[in-house]
Amino acid sequence: MSGDLLQRLSTFIPSVKPFQLSDIVVPSLPLPSPTVPCSEVPILFREPYILTGYRPVQQKWHCYLLSLFQKHNESINVWTHLLAAPVLLLHWRANLGPLGYTLDVASLPLLVFLVSSLTYLFLSAAAHLFQSHSEHAHYFFFFMDYVGVAVYQYGCCIGHYFYTSQPAWRDSLVGSLFLPGAAFFSCLTCACCCFAKSRFQRPYPVGRKACQLIPTSLAYLLDISPVVHRLFTASWAEERSLLFHALQIASFLLCAVFFSCPIPERFFPGRCDFVGQGHQIFHLFLSLCTLFQQEALFQDYVRRRDTVVEIFGSVTPGPSPLHTNAPTSEVQLFLSHSLGCSRETEKEVAFFYTTVSCDLLKQYNAALQCPVRMTSLRKHGVRVQENILFIFPAPSPCLRGKHGRQGGRYMHACATKGCY
Known part of the structure; x- marks a missing residue:
């Protein structure tokens, strides 16, 4: 009987098609092309004093996605903001328990700030990752990057207004016009940055940088006004959040320096192509600014949660005041x-x-x-x-x-x- 079984197996096995790995494995996607010097990419994609590390244009979209793991002159620009997002989320999660955080009216400004921060981080990372695909993609992704900046500006204003501002500041003229003014300057910043990007061609004139910096500076001066007022009127010994507010201001001022000036690559052309560009340092300080800002708002949320209730009303839906008819x-x-x-x-x-x-x-x-x-x-x-x-x-x-x-x-x- 065993002989019959072996005979049957011997006749069956040859009829089975041999197993091949190519039958189940999808053909591998083409890898990104090696980086090239600035002379091999259109002038639109060239950065001052950055001589090498450019990705060729007109590759497949997945090549730019896979370039996330490739060494090029945009790598750190992508990763600084890509890694900042999970850091913010982990910091948020670590504070949920100690703060007794609940999703209600009083916590909405804090949630708005987190969403706006993640928005600008994601859009910035996407812009630096995909902008080399084509001229159209370059403009589209950087326009979306400016939209993210505007969203982040207004999210910061919401957090500062409801958690950081003092009653005396809110009663002032600046405080009364703060939220509509913040919305106006956020839109103006986005519009001016998009206009400067599309209107001026490389090599960029000074007017382009002025078109970007002037509305951004005005927006920041308004945004930071409740923080500055509190820094000079509140007690630093009693409110620990003031230290983090000071750190976020210092980080942002350093951001402005490295965004405005191409340093240190201006003094070392070709030596900062991959690491050490001013824009990379700008990204790093901006991520630190956002983290300091989130910590400060967390502490303000704990200490001043009742201020939000005073402005919005009851934290619970429906009429639940302690004594609405109290004389x-x-x-x-x-x-x-x-x-x-x-x-x-x-x-x-x-x-x-x-x-x-x-x-x-x-x-x-x-x-x-x-x-x-x-x-x-x-x-x-x-x-x-x-x-x-x-x-x-x-x-x-x-x-x-x-x-x-x-x-x-x-x-x-x-x-x-x-x-x-």
Whole structure:
């Protein structure tokens, strides 16, 4: 029987087609062509003082994608922003737990900043990766790069306005025009950069750089104004975020230097073709600026989350204020007799008192016997040296106030000293 089985196998095996790897493996894609000197690419793609490391034009699109792993004069420009994106995401994730981050109205500006940062990083990396394909691709991808810059500018303004700005600054003329002005200058920056890119040809005149830098500088001066105001008015010892705000300003100023001037390659032509270009250093400092900015906004978010609630309203949908019908006179009367506050303080506290929600108060629950503790008036721009106001959403064993029952909810306020 075994002989019959072997005979059958011997007749079957020759009829089976031999296995070949080419039957299941897709033919390999062509690899990117080797880099060439500047004399072999059109003048549009040449950079001042960069003599070698250019990718040939008119290759297949996948060749430029695969050039991500090739050594050329755009490699570091791509990787500096490509790696910055996961760093921001990891930094974001690392802070979610400690911050108690939840997706609500108060956290939306922080989310807008993250999305805008990832947008400019992705579009910048794509521009430097694919711009060598053709003249059309060069203009298209760099125009999209300028769109990413505009989006990032406005995302920074949103974060600075809602988390960093002081009440005195928001009440000023600059503060009242800040958001519409930021939108205008973001669009102006994008339009001027696109115009300068398409209007001027290499070798670029000074007017092209001025067309890019003037609107960008105006946009930055407006964007950074709430940060500068806070740096000069707030206490650096009490607010750790001010250090990171200072670092982001220093990083951006260094960005401006290396973006405006082709250094150090101007002094070493041909020696910075692959590593050490001014634009590469510009990318590096811009990534650091974004990281410092995100850390500063995280700390501002923790410390000033209630400011966002004050501007937007309740963090929860629907009518959930602590006491929307609380008579202002009652709050003022209590403060006048118990704290001796000024009229300005009374007005500020009365407004704040009627807009805080119970859900927000629960997030400030401390290790106390009292149900909920509220932040001090100092965080709302109210100058109270010793007295601190605490608001409780329900009758507290810590306090038996004289306030009445309004709308089915008790109102209690407690003035203490040295309890910050």
